[in-house]
Amino acid sequence: MKPLAAALAAGLALAASGGAANAQISDDVVKIGVLTDMSSLYADATGKGSVAAVQMAVADYGGKVKGKPVEVVFADHQNKPDVGVAIARNWYDNEKVDAIFDVPTSSVALPISALTREKNKININSGGGSSDLTGVACSPNTVHWTYDTYALSNVAGKAMVKRGEDTWFFVTADYAFGMALQRDAANVVKESGGKVLGEVRHPLNTSDFSSFLLQAQASKAKVVALANAGGDTTNALKQASEFGLTQGGQKMIALLQEITDTHSLGIQATQGLIVTDAFYWDMNDETRAFSKCFNEKVGHMPTMIQAGLYSATMHYLKAIEAIGTDEAPKVMAQMRATPVNDFFAKNGKIRVDGRMVHDMYLFEVKKPSESKGEWDLYKLLATVPGDEAFRPLDKGGCPLATH
Secondary structure (H helix, E strand, O other), X not given: XXXXXXXXXXXXXXXXXXXXXXXXXXXXXXXXXXXXXXXXXXXXXXXXXXXXXXXXXXXXXXXXXXXXXXXXXXXXOOOOHHHHHHHHHHHHHOOOOOEEEEOOOHHHHHHHHHHHHHHOOEEEEOOOOOHHHHOOOOOOOEEEOOOOHHHHHHHXXXXXXXXXXXXXXXXXXXXXXXXXXXHHHHHHHHHOOOEEEEEEEEOOOOOOOHHHHHHHHHHOOOEEEEEOOHHHHHHHHHHHHHHOOOOOOOEEEEOOOOHHHHHHHOHHHHOOOEEEEOOOOOOOHHHHHHHHHHHHHHXXXXXXXXXXXXXXXXXXXXXXXHHOOOOHHHHHHHHHHOOEOOOOOOOEEEOOOOEEEOOEEEEEEOOXXXXXXXXXXXXXXXXXXXXXXXXXXXXXXXXHHHO
16 A cells, blocks of 8 residues: 555645645736837837737737736836836836836836846846846846847947948937947947947937938048937938938948838838848748738737747746746746747847847848838848857856856
């Protein structure tokens, strides 16, 4: 009878541990908050598409994890740090939100990361760009999933200086993201043997770029680099065309240009533009399948931020499933221990500083004669392996990297 008793005891222990695992889903629900820009200059690149990407991942996962429902809530932070922090604090303190996703606009992303650490929750950032999120402001509770200012600058800067486009002038958004993007790009240009001839800063959400572009034109720099994003990038590019910068021989580079920006401006206006991206819908069968579903739901092809959010949501839910709890430190450890393999990233890995390292891509916008359809906008110039694209772990000043 002893083997039978042992087997029964083992069975009871297993059942008990399974019950304990289920009980470890806090409040019997996994709650994800998507904090994004629903109404301003980043709404196309993030916004409702970011919410849809997270909702699609939850639905495709089955809507439950460890038998407990997964809920998605969302809010508009209006690109204001105080608004974003107030929403996040309420979510964590009162709404029982377990993880906050997306958070475009680095001036909002940085304090949200700090608050998440204080509350011992999880922040998976896809929309914010500042490389400081995994540098001096790194956190054991934050993952930076999709891109950052270092990778954008590194991929494009090296390639352009190598082609002889070695004098640069920056038109920069005057907040954390723009300054980090200019800093990282300027460093790459100088390290590659190029020169920075000047810079000018503009307020966030600017409509008139004329004075900034005239200074860029007067500099005679071979490259006019836009260290901004969203509506600021599209406005600057439209007005650069009107002022004849490219006709005068200067090369425009949008250091952060989303597929929605290119589509909105049109291929005629953007042909030849160099773009760094973490994702493009037409790379392979997997990217096309996801993008088709997304397009049917949202009405446009996914940006890298939106594709990254689907990938990140799946990885988060799989981590909870694997360990049977949504307790932040354990989930973070599981996510770091598990490679990311999906349509977004192959053999992606989350480092101790929070950086998810994956391949990045350098594209050129096609000529109208080369495009075969509304969203057939890019041709691939280079695939840059993640370890080359992103900043080395020991170079960012992250305190976690020294332990």
